[in-house]
Amino acid sequence: MDMNSRIAMFPGSFDPPTNGHIDIIRRSNALYDKVYVVVADNSSKKAMFTAAERVGLLEALVADMPNVEVLSWGGLTVDFARKHGVGVIVRGVRALTDFAYEFEIAETNRQLCPEIEVVFLPTNPKYFLLRSSMVKEVAFYGDEIKGMLPEIVSKALKQRVSEMRNQE
Numbered sequence: 001m002d003m004n005s006r007i008a009m010f011p012g013s014f015d016p017p018t019n020g021h022i023d024i025i026r027r028s029n030a031l032y033d034k035v036y037v038v039v040a041d042n043s044s045k046k047a048m049f050t051a052a053e054r055v056g057l058l059e060a061l062v063a064d065m066p067n068v069e070v071l072s073w074g075g076l077t078v079d080f081a082r083k084h085g086v087g088v089i090v091r092g093v094r095a096l097t098d099f100a101y102e103f104e105i106a107e108t109n110r111q112l113c114p115e116i117e118v119v120f121l122p123t124n125p126k127y128f129l130l131r132s133s134m135v136k137e138v139a140f141y142g143d144e145i146k147g148m149l150p151e152i153v154s155k156a157l158k159q160r161v162s163e164m165r166n167q168e
């Protein structure tokens with residue numbers, strides 16, 4: 001399939017999706033004709049939410065964006081891009097350390113599939129410190145996560161933490 005520079009993808013684990021993720025999706029939606037939000041389905045990683053749960057949360061969050069489609073994928077990002085004609089991979093970067101990590105991944109992807117472009121979108125400053133792993137830890141220890149997550153994600157995370165505590 002030919003690559004199309006008007007079709008983008010925003011890959012990630014989204015475990016859970018944060019307000020920062022939604023900000024990048026909305027901004028990508030304004031820039032591209034079609035945006036795939038691609039949820040990594042990596043069974044070797046210990047995720048709090050299944051890939052199907054993360055897809056469901058994201059679908060609810062992007063319901064007002066008809067040109068955004070949420071899918072899960074268990075393979076290489078460039079293989080998804082080839083299969084779906086994606087010409088641009090969008091990555092959000094919060095700080096210089098993010099950029100260094102993302103740059104290495106971008107260069108690897110460029111070697112695997114030179115026709116795909118990578119675009120780095122700087123994170124909105126109010127989300128600079130927002131990481132899914134940090135949000136999960138804060139929630140697990142019972143602190144307030146208000147403003148970090150969309151409301152439906154916050155409820156799902158609180159429910160999951162409660163389930164985990166009941167299993168202990």
